[in-house]
Amino acid sequence: MKVTTLIWGLTALTVGSSALVARADAWKVVPSIAVQQKYSDNIFFDAENTESDFISTVSPALEFSEKTERLTASFKAQLDSLFYADNTYLNATDQNYRASLRYGVTQKANVFASAGFRKDSQVDRDLGDTGLLQGDAIRKNYTYEAGGDYSLSEVMGVRLAFNGSQDDYDDPTEYDFESQGVSFVLSRDISAYMRATTGRFSGVYNEYDQTRELLMVYPNGSISSESTYKVKNYSGSIGAERQWDEKFSLFVDVGWRYT
Numbered sequence: 001m002k003v004t005t006l007i008w009g010l011t012a013l014t015v016g017s018s019a020l021v022a023r024a025d026a027w028k029v030v031p032s033i034a035v036q037q038k039y040s041d042n043i044f045f046d047a048e049n050t051e052s053d054f055i056s057t058v059s060p061a062l063e064f065s066e067k068t069e070r071l072t073a074s075f076k077a078q079l080d081s082l083f084y085a086d087n088t089y090l091n092a093t094d095q096n097y098r099a100s101l102r103y104g105v106t107q108k109a110n111v112f113a114s115a116g117f118r119k120d121s122q123v124d125r126d127l128g129d130t131g132l133l134q135g136d137a138i139r140k141n142y143t144y145e146a147g148g149d150y151s152l153s154e155v156m157g158v159r160l161a162f163n164g165s166q167d168d169y170d171d172p173t174e175y176d177f178e179s180q181g182v183s184f185v186l187s188r189d190i191s192a193y194m195r196a197t198t199g200r201f202s203g204v205y206n207e208y209d210q211t212r213e214l215l216m217v218y219p220n221g222s223i224s225s226e227s228t229y230k231v232k233n234y235s236g237s238i239g240a241e242r243q244w245d246e247k248f249s250l251f252v253d254v255g256w257r258y259t
Helices: 003-021
Strands: 028-040 053-067 071-084 092-104 109-120 139-151 156-169 176-189 197-218 221-243 249-258
Touching: none
Parallel strands: none
Antiparallel strands: 028 053, 053 071, 071 092, 092 109, 109 139, 139 156, 156 176, 176 197, 197 221, 221 249
């Protein structure tokens, strides 16, 4: 199943599920708009080509949500329109959509799912998260997650989730990226030994694939090939979280990672 089909299917399911329960609870619709103005003395992050510019960003958004006794559903759409004062050819509109569902099957068991789509082209789009710079090629990013949680007892619960991400670039010289993973969390209330404290154990497995298309041109034609590499990552941790008061909580985790 393509990720795009999963995303739009989940979006339709979110809207449809909320519509079914709208008879009992009203929809919550939240429109918003944000305006940002910034100045950069090096919009390309280049040591030699230090081009400066003023960048205006207008971000209208619309969010739908519904919450009932068993169902929590939401869908948000946001556009980020960027306008450069001098380098107008860099003007672009990024798109961001996200839908999520959480449903209580029983008093002990819940299932959840979420999916998102983002289309962007900014050089610094991932700078805040990874510290890395991207090119200005248009990227389509897809994310998804599905799983469930179950109360094993009054003091112990378990959570299992599957997730994935995919980056597709319009520029064949950029690396396409795909990842899949599974996470497991076991938690237990240990308030009998430490006040307002929950202990937890977690395990995570992720697999990453990166692919680059190579095009070799000859006088009589061309040959297309792909360069791919794969990374596997295993990690685990054990820790605890203590609710200090209504506003503050403290937590500590120790773990290991093998890549």
